[in-house]
Amino acid sequence: MSDHSIESRSASLATDGPKPIDGQAPLVEATRLVKIYQDKEHVPVTALNEVDFRAAPGEFTAIAGPSGSGKTTLLNLIGGLDKPTSGSVVVAGQDLAAMSRNQLATFRLNNLGFIFQAYNLIPVLTAEENAEFNLLLQGVPAHERHEQVVREFEDLGIDKELIHRRPAKLSGGQQQRVAIARALVSRPKLILADEPTANLDSKTGARLLDKMRNLNERTGITFLFSTHDPMVMERARRLVILRDGQIAEDDVRG
Numbered sequence: 001m002s003d004h005s006i007e008s009r010s011a012s013l014a015t016d017g018p019k020p021i022d023g024q025a026p027l028v029e030a031t032r033l034v035k036i037y038q039d040k041e042h043v044p045v046t047a048l049n050e051v052d053f054r055a056a057p058g059e060f061t062a063i064a065g066p067s068g069s070g071k072t073t074l075l076n077l078i079g080g081l082d083k084p085t086s087g088s089v090v091v092a093g094q095d096l097a098a099m100s101r102n103q104l105a106t107f108r109l110n111n112l113g114f115i116f117q118a119y120n121l122i123p124v125l126t127a128e129e130n131a132e133f134n135l136l137l138q139g140v141p142a143h144e145r146h147e148q149v150v151r152e153f154e155d156l157g158i159d160k161e162l163i164h165r166r167p168a169k170l171s172g173g174q175q176q177r178v179a180i181a182r183a184l185v186s187r188p189k190l191i192l193a194d195e196p197t198a199n200l201d202s203k204t205g206a207r208l209l210d211k212m213r214n215l216n217e218r219t220g221i222t223f224l225f226s227t228h229d230p231m232v233m234e235r236a237r238r239l240v241i242l243r244d245g246q247i248a249e250d251d252v253r254g
């Protein structure tokens with residue numbers, strides 16, 4: 001009912017780019033997002049310039065663009081890892097700016113998964129301990145954590161014998177799969193991945209992307225990932241191209 005109100009209609013008409021699926025509230029709503037950094041000489045650098053971006057639940061969207069175009073900045077702001085200079089970010093109906101640090105940390109823990117280019121696994125923890133980290137913070141009992149992690153590893157094709165290895169004893173592809181398992185295991189609403197295939201050979205990267213898309217189709221988890229790899233862009237269902245901190249193209253495919 002409220003989905004067809006004049007208010008929500010005009011709100012979606014006012015936004016450029018793909019409209020959210022009719023009747024479905026956006027999962028991510030970034031409005032007039034500006035991020036200005038200071039460089040070493042204290043000269044302001046505009047990383048994002050009035051970006052309006054929305055993502056509907058279930059999207060599998062790539063954010064592409066040359067190095068320095070603002071991809072990482074946009075993902076960090078959507079994930080609440082950094083604050084905008086101006087503009088707002090609403091995720092799952094929650095305004096990130098209205099939350100305290102603790103509320104934001106809890107919100108991230110329960111709703112978001114992060115996959116980083118450099119994997120960011122904790123070196124002193126085993127593959128399993130890394131992957132179960134969010135479940136540990138959520139207070140999930142040990143035997144359940146173990147079950148969930150083992151299931152996730154199986155699903156991602158991570159060999160059983162690797163679960164007690166530390167990251168240094170894993171290949172790049174294996175580390176990235178552990179990082180994906182860590183992001184997935186608590187079943188977040190949204191996974192933010194910053195150049196997830198950047199350190200992988202193209203075959204491993206392609207396989208990983210197919211796995212992510214498969215998970216997206218099976219579980220409905222929304223994926224938002226940055227890339228400048230054509231192989232990754234090809235596999236996205238929506239491709240947003242940033243140029244100089246602005247959305248230059250926004251293209252929905254099949």
Ligand SMILES: Nc1ncnc2c1ncn2[C@@H]1O[C@H](COP(=O)(O)OP(=O)(O)O)[C@@H](O)[C@H]1O
Nearest residue numbers: 037038039045047066067068069070071072073
């Ligand atoms: N912490 C920072 N301090 C100063 N400038 C930054 C910082 N982070 C990013 N920038 C600048 O903001 C712009 C966008 O950067 P970024 O979001 O990392 O782009 P991308 O991920 O597309 O390569 C670039 O000009 C970059 O140099």
Ligand SMILES: [Mg+2]
Nearest residue numbers: 071072073194
């Ligand atoms: Mg980047």
